[in-house]
Amino acid sequence: VAEKYHHGNLRAVLIEEGVKLVEERGVNALTLREIGDRIGVSRTAPYRHFGEKADLLAAIREAGFSAFADSLEAARDAAGADFTARFEAVGLAYLRFSEEHRAYFEVMFGAGCVRNGTAEDPAGRRAFEVLKGLIREGQAMGAFRAGDPNMMARVVWAMSHGIAVLRFETDYSAEGAGTRFLQFAARILREGLGV
Amino acid sequence: VAEKYHHGNLRAVLIEEGVKLVEERGVNALTLREIGDRIGVSRTAPYRHFGEKADLLAAIREAGFSAFADSLEAARDAAGADFTARFEAVGLAYLRFSEEHRAYFEVMFGAGCVRNGTAEDPAGRRAFEVLKGLIREGQAMGAFRAGDPNMMARVVWAMSHGIAVLRFETDYSAEGAGTRFLQFAARILREGLGV
DNA sequence: ACCTGAACACCGTTCAAGT
DNA sequence: ACCTGAACACCGTTCAAGT
Numbered sequence: 001v002a003e004k005y006h007h008g009n010l011r012a013v014l015i016e017e018g019v020k021l022v023e024e025r026g027v028n029a030l031t032l033r034e035i036g037d038r039i040g041v042s043r044t045a046p047y048r049h050f051g052e053k054a055d056l057l058a059a060i061r062e063a064g065f066s067a068f069a070d071s072l073e074a075a076r077d078a079a080g081a082d083f084t085a086r087f088e089a090v091g092l093a094y095l096r097f098s099e100e101h102r103a104y105f106e107v108m109f110g111a112g113c114v115r116n117g118t119a120e121d122p123a124g125r126r127a128f129e130v131l132k133g134l135i136r137e138g139q140a141m142g143a144f145r146a147g148d149p150n151m152m153a154r155v156v157w158a159m160s161h162g163i164a165v166l167r168f169e170t171d172y173s174a175e176g177a178g179t180r181f182l183q184f185a186a187r188i189l190r191e192g193l194g195v
Numbered sequence: 196v197a198e199k200y201h202h203g204n205l206r207a208v209l210i211e212e213g214v215k216l217v218e219e220r221g222v223n224a225l226t227l228r229e230i231g232d233r234i235g236v237s238r239t240a241p242y243r244h245f246g247e248k249a250d251l252l253a254a255i256r257e258a259g260f261s262a263f264a265d266s267l268e269a270a271r272d273a274a275g276a277d278f279t280a281r282f283e284a285v286g287l288a289y290l291r292f293s294e295e296h297r298a299y300f301e302v303m304f305g306a307g308c309v310r311n312g313t314a315e316d317p318a319g320r321r322a323f324e325v326l327k328g329l330i331r332e333g334q335a336m337g338a339f340r341a342g343d344p345n346m347m348a349r350v351v352w353a354m355s356h357g358i359a360v361l362r363f364e365t366d367y368s369a370e371g372a373g374t375r376f377l378q379f380a381a382r383i384l385r386e387g388l389g390v
Numbered sequence: 391a392c393c394t395g396a397a398c399a400c401c402g403t404t405c406a407a408g409t
Numbered sequence: 410a411c412c413t414g415a416a417c418a419c420c421g422t423t424c425a426a427g428t
Binding site: 226227228238239242247248 | 419420421422423424
């Protein structure tokens with residue numbers, strides 16, 4: 001039974017179980033000992049793969065940013081050709097990710113992590129590039145004014161992140177007050193960035 | 196020496212020392228035991244005033260929201276009559292608070308706290324009212340379009356919060372890239388909300 | 391009322407061993 | 410290489426006492 005961890009996949013299992021634990025009871029309940037117990041491994045086994053607890057959190061963080069960037073790219077690509085639709089789709093994807101991957105989101109942006117900053121993570125940069133690319137699209141088609149795409153993308157990122165973190169509405173997935181507010185916010189951004 | 200805590204101010208001292216600890220080493224380093232040691236009181240003394248650790252954090256949070264609302268109001272009142280100046284002053288105050296009161300900010304919005312949500316805190320609502328009042332000012336003088344002041348204030352709050360949390364620039368207090376970005380973001384918001 | 395010391399059930403982390 | 414058990418220095422929290 002414990003034999004399956006003798007093949008080098010313990011690391012992945014530790015990450016997976018860690019995410020589950022955070023999902024269930026928050027990042028403060030993440031405990032190397034409990035993870036070990038849950039997957040049937042000794043308390044010190046995790047130290048084979050992670051020098052300390054913070055390193056496991058960093059690995060979860062990395063996986064989270066990677067999934068995050070994937071989500072934004074997928075939403076953009078699935079939205080078709082209409083620019084406004086693409087813009088809103090990516091914003092919605094940001095919010096959806098924060099809802100559907102609470103654990104990742106908490107570890108990615110939580111205070112528990114020492115090494116913060118999305119710019120330090122390759123996948124974090126990839127996610128940012130989705131926003132920046134969208135700004136460039138808008139500029140190319142004349143919907144957005146000229147200006148530094150970095151600054152403009154940061155404004156969009158900050159607004160999305162603020163909405164995700166403050167969570168004014170409880171649900172941004174279903175049709176309702178949440179999606180209405182999101183469209184409202186997206187319109188203000190588009191008009192503020194507009195020519 | 197310990198006598199000074201026999202007059203009912205232990206509660207306040209606990210909060211104060213807790214804030215210091217968070218400032219120095221982050222919210223995860225906040226420990227009832229260490230606070231007790233630091234102020235020269237037994238390990239169980241804090242339990243006279245706070246049923247559990249989370250209650251001390253909640254008290255710090257409350258004090259933080261109160262100081263936060265004070266900051267925003269003071270910035271608005273000190274900004275004079277020009278609407279754009281008032282709008283930017285409050286945004287800047289939001290960012291400054293997050294820098295100068297790192298500990299408060301971390302506890303107020305951190306994942307460690309169970310009872311989140313600014314709307315549940317009276318001072319949190321007071322801070323929100325500053326933004327909402329500013330929206331109404333803008334509407335009254337014809338700078339902002341008609342629309343639900345609640346929704347519009349949320350957009351401003353979200354943007355401010357996102358910038359504060361993501362901390363693209365390291366310093367928003369001094370003159371430099373930080374303040375330039377802030378003015379850029381404020382302009383986009385004003386134009387997005389404009390008539 | 392407010393404070394104390396001892397105790398319990400947890401942590402992260404280390405280390406000497408085991409296969 | 411990968412895993413284990415015992416151990417150390419920490420936590421939060423409780424409880425029977427002390428003044």
